[in-house]
Amino acid sequence: MxxxxxxxxxxxxxxxxxxxxRVRNNRQGKVVSFLxxxxxxxxxxxxxxYKTDTKGYQEAIQARVSSIVEIKGNIILTPGxxxxxxxxxxxxxxxxxAIEEYPLQKKEHSPEFLxxxxxxxxxxxxxxxxxRIRSIAAFxxxxxxxxxxxxxxxxxxxxxxxxxxxxxxxxVSTRDDANYEEDFFAKKASLTVSGQLHGEAYAQAFKNIYTxxxxxxxxxxxxxxHAAEFWMIEPEMAFCDLNENLKIxxxxxxxxxxxxxENAKEELDFxxxxxxxxxxxKLNTVRNSKFAINTYEEVIEILKDAxxxxxxxxxxxxxxxxxxxxxxxxxICEVVNKCPTFVTNYPKEIKAFYMKQNSDNKTVAAADLxxxxxxxxxxxxQREDDFExxxxxxxxxxxxxxxxxxxxxxxxxxxxxxxxxxxGFERLIMYVTGASNIxxxxxxxxxxxxxIF
Amino acid sequence: MxxxxxxxxxxxxxxxxxxxxRVRNNRQGKVVSFLxxxxxxxxxxxxxxYKTDTKGYQEAIQARVSSIVEIKGNIILTPGxxxxxxxxxxxxxxxxxAIEEYPLQKKEHSPEFLxxxxxxxxxxxxxxxxxRIRSIAAFxxxxxxxxxxxxxxxxxxxxxxxxxxxxxxxxVSTRDDANYEEDFFAKKASLTVSGQLHGEAYAQAFKNIYTxxxxxxxxxxxxxxHAAEFWMIEPEMAFCDLNENLKIxxxxxxxxxxxxxENAKEELDFxxxxxxxxxxxKLNTVRNSKFAINTYEEVIEILKDAxxxxxxxxxxxxxxxxxxxxxxxxxICEVVNKCPTFVTNYPKEIKAFYMKQNSDNKTVAAADLxxxxxxxxxxxxQREDDFExxxxxxxxxxxxxxxxxxxxxxxxxxxxxxxxxxxGFERLIMYVTGASNIxxxxxxxxxxxxxIF
Numbered sequence: 001m002x003x004x005x006x007x008x009x010x011x012x013x014x015x016x017x018x019x020x021x022r023v024r025n026n027r028q029g030k031v032v033s034f035l036x037x038x039x040x041x042x043x044x045x046x047x048x049x050y051k052t053d054t055k056g057y058q059e060a061i062q063a064r065v066s067s068i069v070e071i072k073g074n075i076i077l078t079p080g081x082x083x084x085x086x087x088x089x090x091x092x093x094x095x096x097x098a099i100e101e102y103p104l105q106k107k108e109h110s111p112e113f114l115x116x117x118x119x120x121x122x123x124x125x126x127x128x129x130x131x132r133i134r135s136i137a138a139f140x141x142x143x144x145x146x147x148x149x150x151x152x153x154x155x156x157x158x159x160x161x162x163x164x165x166x167x168x169x170x171x172v173s174t175r176d177d178a179n180y181e182e183d184f185f186a187k188k189a190s191l192t193v194s195g196q197l198h199g200e201a202y203a204q205a206f207k208n209i210y211t212x213x214x215x216x217x218x219x220x221x222x223x224x225x226h227a228a229e230f231w232m233i234e235p236e237m238a239f240c241d242l243n244e245n246l247k248i249x250x251x252x253x254x255x256x257x258x259x260x261x262e263n264a265k266e267e268l269d270f271x272x273x274x275x276x277x278x279x280x281x282k283l284n285t286v287r288n289s290k291f292a293i294n295t296y297e298e299v300i301e302i303l304k305d306a307x308x309x310x311x312x313x314x315x316x317x318x319x320x321x322x323x324x325x326x327x328x329x330x331x332i333c334e335v336v337n338k339c340p341t342f343v344t345n346y347p348k349e350i351k352a353f354y355m356k357q358n359s360d361n362k363t364v365a366a367a368d369l370x371x372x373x374x375x376x377x378x379x380x381x382q383r384e385d386d387f388e389x390x391x392x393x394x395x396x397x398x399x400x401x402x403x404x405x406x407x408x409x410x411x412x413x414x415x416x417x418x419x420x421x422x423x424g425f426e427r428l429i430m431y432v433t434g435a436s437n438i439x440x441x442x443x444x445x446x447x448x449x450x451x452i453f
Numbered sequence: 454m455x456x457x458x459x460x461x462x463x464x465x466x467x468x469x470x471x472x473x474x475r476v477r478n479n480r481q482g483k484v485v486s487f488l489x490x491x492x493x494x495x496x497x498x499x500x501x502x503y504k505t506d507t508k509g510y511q512e513a514i515q516a517r518v519s520s521i522v523e524i525k526g527n528i529i530l531t532p533g534x535x536x537x538x539x540x541x542x543x544x545x546x547x548x549x550x551a552i553e554e555y556p557l558q559k560k561e562h563s564p565e566f567l568x569x570x571x572x573x574x575x576x577x578x579x580x581x582x583x584x585r586i587r588s589i590a591a592f593x594x595x596x597x598x599x600x601x602x603x604x605x606x607x608x609x610x611x612x613x614x615x616x617x618x619x620x621x622x623x624x625v626s627t628r629d630d631a632n633y634e635e636d637f638f639a640k641k642a643s644l645t646v647s648g649q650l651h652g653e654a655y656a657q658a659f660k661n662i663y664t665x666x667x668x669x670x671x672x673x674x675x676x677x678x679h680a681a682e683f684w685m686i687e688p689e690m691a692f693c694d695l696n697e698n699l700k701i702x703x704x705x706x707x708x709x710x711x712x713x714x715e716n717a718k719e720e721l722d723f724x725x726x727x728x729x730x731x732x733x734x735k736l737n738t739v740r741n742s743k744f745a746i747n748t749y750e751e752v753i754e755i756l757k758d759a760x761x762x763x764x765x766x767x768x769x770x771x772x773x774x775x776x777x778x779x780x781x782x783x784x785i786c787e788v789v790n791k792c793p794t795f796v797t798n799y800p801k802e803i804k805a806f807y808m809k810q811n812s813d814n815k816t817v818a819a820a821d822l823x824x825x826x827x828x829x830x831x832x833x834x835q836r837e838d839d840f841e842x843x844x845x846x847x848x849x850x851x852x853x854x855x856x857x858x859x860x861x862x863x864x865x866x867x868x869x870x871x872x873x874x875x876x877g878f879e880r881l882i883m884y885v886t887g888a889s890n891i892x893x894x895x896x897x898x899x900x901x902x903x904x905i906f
Contacts, residue, residue, distance in 0.1 A: 001692075003660065005602060020692045022657075022867055040659040040691070041602055068692075068869040096838070098867040119651070119859045120866070122658035131659070135605040142595055149458060149494055152588040156897040157610070157667045158623075158644075158682050160904040170611075170625045170637070172644065174671045178629030184671055184681065185904035191611075191625065198572070198897060198906065204475075205575035206493040206584070207456065214610045214666065218627045218637055228637065229611050238493070239454075239473045239521075385549070406572045406906055413573070414475055414551040416521040444609040444651060451613040451638035453651065453859055 005041035011075050011085045020095065021046070022123075023067045026060075033061065035069065035092070043128055043266050047086040048073065055091040065105055066098035066123075111440055118444045118453055126274060129267040130441055133260055134429050140259035141212060141233055141425075144252055150235065151206040154213060155195030160187060161404065168218040169193055170228075191216040195234050196420060197354075197407045200383065203236035203418055204410055210235040212425075220448050224437040225326075225374070227426065229446040236420035242356075242365040242382040245419040246342055249369055249378050250291050252423070253340070257283050260432055268432075276434025282372065283432060285339060292337040296320075296346045296363065302336055303328055323350045329368075329375040340371045353393040354407075355381040367421075374431050380421025387411040458494035464528050464538045473548065474499065475576075476520045479513075486514065488522065488545070496581055496719050500539040501526065509545040518558055519551035519576075564893055571897045571906055579727060582720040583894055586713055587882045593712035594665065594686055594878075597705055603688065604659040607666060608648030613640055614857065621671040622646055623681075644669040648687050649873060650807075650860045653836060656689035656871055657863055663688040665878075673901050677890040678779075678827070680879065682899040689873035695809075695818040695835040698872040699795055702822055702831050703744050705876070706793070710736050713885060721885075729887025735825065736885065738792060745790040749799045749816065752777070752785055759784065776803045782821075782828040793824045806846040807860075808834040820874075827884050833874025840864040 002010075002019050021037035024045055035048040048071055050060055063069055073089040103117055104124065114121040121127045142152065158172050169190040173183050180188040195211040202209045211234040218228060235248065260268060261283070272279040294302070303318045313327050322328075324343070333341040345363040348355070355364035369378035384390040390408050394401040401408060429441040439445040444453045455463075455472050474490035477498055488501040501524055503513055516522055526542040556570055557577065567574040574580045595605065611625050622643040626636050633641040648664040655662045664687040671681060688701065713721060714736070725732040747755070756771045766780050775781075777796070786794040798816040801808070808817035822831035837843040843861050847854040854861060882894040892898040897906045 003602075020869065040657075041661070066867040068867045095869040096867050099865045102866050119654035119863065120658075122655055128658065131606070131655075132604055134607075135599075135603075138605050138607075139595055139599045142592055146588075146592045149456075150588075151585055152591050153584070153896055154587075154591075154667070154684055156682060156899060156906070158669070158899050158904065160906065168627070170627060171629070172623045172625060174621070174623060176624070176631030184623070184673070184901060185899070186902040187904055189904055201572035202575055202584075202896065204493075205573075205581065208494075214607070216611070220637070229609060231607055410572070412552045413555050414519040414521045414549050416473065416548040443606055443655065446609060446611050446638070448637060449639040451611065451640055451642055453609070453613065 003041040004037070004039045004044060004046050007046065008042060008044055012077070015074055016072075017075060017087060018070070018072050019046075020068060020070045023063050023065055023069060023098075025065065026063050028061055035060065035063065035071075035089075037069070037071070040123075040128070043125055043132075043270060045083075047083055048089050048092075049076075049086055050089040050092055054089045056093055059094040060089075060092040062097065063092075063094050064098045064100060064102065066102045067094060068096040069093065070095055111437065115439055115445065116452070122443070125270060127440075129270040129274075130429070130433050130435055131443070133264050133267050133271070133433050134441060136260055136264045137256050137429060137432065138212070138425070140256040141252065143259070144255045145208075145210045145235065148208065150208040150210050151202065153195075153199060153202045153209045153211055155192070155198035155202075155211045155234075157192050157214065158185075158189050159192045160185070160189060161197065161407075170216055170218045193217060194232070194422060196236065196422065197404070199234050199236040199420065200407070200418055201410060203238045203420070204413070204415065207238045208235070222448055224439075225427065225430075227438050227442060227445055227447055230438070230442065231425040233423040233425060234420060236418060238418050239416060240382075240419040241417050242344065242367060242380075242419055245380050245382065245421060246291075246293070246344075246367055249342075249367075249380060249421055249423075253369075253377075253428075254287060256428070257287055257432060261287070271433045271435075275436075276373075279434045289339060291369070292333075292339055292341040293344060294332065294337075294341060295344050299324070299328070299332055299343050302332065306331065321347050321349060326375040329370040330372070333370040334372045338372070340369060340377075342367045342369055348393075351381070353397045353399055354383050354390060356384045357389060357393070371431055374427050377427050377431060378421050378423045380419065382417065382419040385411055385415050385417060456494040457490070457492045457497060457499050460499065461495060461497055465530070468527055469525075470528060470540060471523070471525050472499075473521065473523045476516050476518055476522060476551075478518065479516050481514055488513065488516065488524075488542075490522070490524070493576075493581070496578055496585075496723060498536075500536055501542050501545075502529075502539055503542040503545055507542045507545060509547070512547040513542075513545040515550065516545075516547050517551045517553060517555065519555045520547060521549040522546065523548055564890065568892055568898065569905070575896070578723060580893075582723040582727075583882065583886050583888055584896070586717050586720050586724070586886050587894060589713055589717045590709050590882060590885065591665070591878070593709040593716075594705065596712070597708045598661075598663045598688065601661065603661040603663050604655065606648075606652060606655045606662045606664055608645070608651035608655075608664045608687075610645050610667065611638075611642050612645045613638070613642060614650065614860075623669055623671045646670060647685070647875060649689065649875065650857070652687050652689040652873065653860070653871055654863060656691045656873070657866070657868065660691045661688070675901055677892075678880065678883075680891050680895060680898055680900055683891070683895065684878040686876040686878060687873060689871060691871050692869060693835075693872040694870050695797065695820060695833075695872055698833050698835065698874060699744075699746070699797075699820055702795075702820075702833060702874055702876075706822075706830075706881075707740060709881070710740055710885060714740070724886045724888075728889075729826075732887045742792060744822070745786075745792055745794040746797060747785065747790075747794060748797050752781070752796050755785065755789055756781055774800050774802060779828040782823040783825070786823040787825045791825070793822060793830075795820045795822055801846075804834070806850045806852055807836050807843065809837045810842060810846075818872075824884055827880050830880050830884060831874050831876045833872065835870065835872040838864055838868050838870060
């Protein structure tokens with residue numbers, strides 16, 4: 001047995017093949033008939049030629065789309081044709097016949113329809129490309145960190161911290177009466193919105209750590225960029241400041257893109273042709289140029305000037321303190337800089353309590369990475385290392401410091417510069433595949449009022 | 454700046470060093486004083502020698518355990534001494550002083566006490582060893598599958614499938630009145646107990662896939678092997694039968710152990726000395742010998758004989774149909790075979806509905822891998838490929854087939870032999886580190902009535 005990926009690597013050197021694959025198409029002619037097969041190991045299909053005297057012909061002509069067949073045959077090189085080779089069948093066995101009502105017959109389907117059959121859509125070329133790139137990107141991220149001696153930490157999914165302020169969270173319970181004291185954990189439990197706080201504790205132990213796991217938001221927002229369940233990568237580095245943090249973010253994004261070019265070029269080409277024109281060119285630019293850096297204050301000035309010069313935003317009231325919207329983020333990286341852009345030193349009021357206050361007393365050592373087409377891809381910061389200051393920021397932002405005792409107290413046990421970031425994995429996959437909806441880069445998407453499978 | 458791991462690789466070739474690290478111990482003498490430092494990048498500490506004329510001496514003598522210091526100094530080779538080199542300090546800066554009440558002073562702590570400070574315990578050598586091995590094992594598993602073109606699939610954590618029968622599940626909600634129709638997903642939602650069903654759908658698309666993510670059980674069992682939240686690896690291979698499945702399990706376990714030997718030998722040695730005597734020997738046996746295979750029926754005969762010969766089990770009523778307990782599992786692999794053992798072809802009544810029925814009509818094509826000290830490490834099976842039979846098994850086992858329509862119907866769309874398994878990641882880490890409690894191999898363990906941090 002050979003799989004089709006291997007066959008494409010070796011077809012020049014072998015003559016006889018035996019393989020099992022799924023029927024994509026079965027076309028009968030009077031003299032010769034054709035099976036188009038795929039086994040999921042590569043985007044490429046294989047064409048099998050069979051005739052009335054092929055053993056198993058009567059079974060073969062019955063084989064419907066999505067059936068599984070076993071082929072024994074010979075490789076015929078076909079230089080100049082669309083495919084470099086085909087298989088002349090000697091024997092065909094119909095291993096399992098698909099029913100006629102298979103929903104993915106050969107025609108175009110809308111993304112909306114395909115989301116309703118998430119258990120089948122990965123069989124289409126578009127989703128084959130997207131999900132193989134997703135898999136390869138995940139491995140690239142692990143490889144990047146492991147090569148640099150980072151420790152992968154599985155921070156908890158169920159958490160008792162209800163206080164991080166990163167967004168609405170789901171309750172986890174075994175009861176239907178909200179009596180949490182009698183519940184499984186004897187207290188209220190939630191699904192994590194971030195592994196960062198736990199990650200920080202581990203960075204104090206291992207210097208450099210990263211998480212890569214699912215996170216959750218119970219936010220009722222039906223946009224193309226939000227899902228209730230998504231995966232995040234959250235590295236944390238002790239003895240590291242904001243500038244070093246930016247360098248690590250840039251290295252990680254570039255390393256991942258390079259790895260995808262090296263290991264999923266066919267899939268990228270497919271995305272370039274079918275999902276985003278110019279995708280490869282866009283990614284090549286990222287591979288070959290430094291990211292731009294603007295302070296938040298510079299961004300505000302740029303946006304003010306743009307409004308003055310007639311550019312209209314939905315939110316045109318641009319003042320220091322504004323929480324940048326996607327329209328502003330995209331304007332900065334798409335129109336002004338035309339490349340991924342770090343925005344640094346945001347007003348402390350619009351950022352989280354744990355970010356290090358700058359000496360100006362109004363901004364924090366935060367940085368978001370904005371990328372064309374997406375907006376925010378990464379959010380990071382250096383963390384507040386002063387115990388008194390972080391307690392004060394908790395109070396100012398309405399968080400009970402007691403709820404995060406263990407976290408804040410890390411500052412009392414020897415704590416010198418810690419920085420880290422959160423990279424939204426689905427947004428990265430949207431960026432590198434050109435997929436325009438987060439529902440199309442996660443296997444079984446979870447969004448408001450939508451929980452099938 | 455150099456980190457201590459790098460320093461241990463290069464100390465013979467460099468003279469001057471500058472590093473930042475945490476104080477493990479600070480011992481003042483009349484003439485010379487000693488700082489023992491660690492930065493988390495390696496198990497190894499570094500000894501720094503300083504004197505009254507060292508710049509920063511007054512700060513240095515104040516530095517408490519867990520404080521952060523910066524050292525500038527020279528490498529002095531000390532062949533024959535306990536460590537191969539030490540640093541003669543030229544300058545010491547106390548970057549951040551720890552408070553006196555730091556809970557991890559230099560003395561032995563019980564595992565129970567350390568679990569109460571899960572945010573700090575990773576700073577001890579035991580947990581440094583365990584969690585670095587965990588990280589490296591996770592990467593080995595990804596590497597094993599990626600090298601063989603498997604696609605990593607993030608199956609959903611929140612699921613609407615309430616019917617898999619793999620154990621009690623947690624409810625996920627945004628409400629406290631159990632009105633699930635008005636809830637976030639407009640239906641009842643749970644935390645996944647397994648990614649297998651979704652993984653099977655993806656194996657039909659990509660041939661070979663694997664998951665690696667958190668799974669959950671709301672089971673009120675307080676044992677050393679059960680946690681409410683744990684990570685699983687669930688590969689699924691289309692066109693694969695039970696025998697090939699066993700080979701993949703064995704290859705994966707052996708590959709992971711080999712990778713740990715190559716990349717975390719110091720940590721293994723530490724575990725061998727401190728957690729399980731004979732650990733290295735045990736793992737070497739696994740690396741160098743084939744796993745045993747017994748059918749369930751053989752196991753029943755072996756256990757019956759053992760009882761007859763005077764061995765006593767808590768459950769001594771050994772008959773075909775018995776759901777093997779940990780005592781039986783451990784007896785088979787520890788006493789009888791003295792090596793990891795596959796038990797195959799279990800009675801269908803004690804296994805899941807989706808397992809392929811054997812032609813004897815009483816067993817299924819299942820296999821568990823039992824390992825010494827742990828019991829069940831892996832559970833796997835070939836899946837039922839016949840639509841009618843799987844529907845019938847659902848009904849026999851009290852599962853509404855309609856609740857799993859999408860899953861069962863995969864059998865109608867071309868489905869030929871699919872097999873896979875679930876590997877409990879924490880149990881693997883217990884096995885390879887010698888840790889005896891699952892709470893000590895997961896960063897922030899979640900167990901009944903226990904949700905701190």
